[in-house]
Amino acid sequence: MNFIDCALLTVFNTAVCIALPRLLSAAQTPKAKRGRETPPTEICTGQAVTVKVHSFS
Numbered sequence: 001m002n003f004i005d006c007a008l009l010t011v012f013n014t015a016v017c018i019a020l021p022r023l024l025s026a027a028q029t030p031k032a033k034r035g036r037e038t039p040p041t042e043i044c045t046g047q048a049v050t051v052k053v054h055s056f057s
Contacts, residue, residue, distance in 0.1 A: 001009075
């Protein structure tokens with residue numbers, strides 16, 4: 001094998017290693033049923049927090 005063959009094989013293997021887990025996870029995720037609506041997400045509101053810092057100087 002010459003250098004170009006090794007470089008192309010490396011690029012191909014890198015692309016497969018990056019793409020394969022994404023393709024497998026996309027294939028394994030359950031599809032949402034079209035008749036059902038997804039529940040709305042709730043928006044969390046933050047609370048103001050006060051922290052007392054003691055100074056020992």
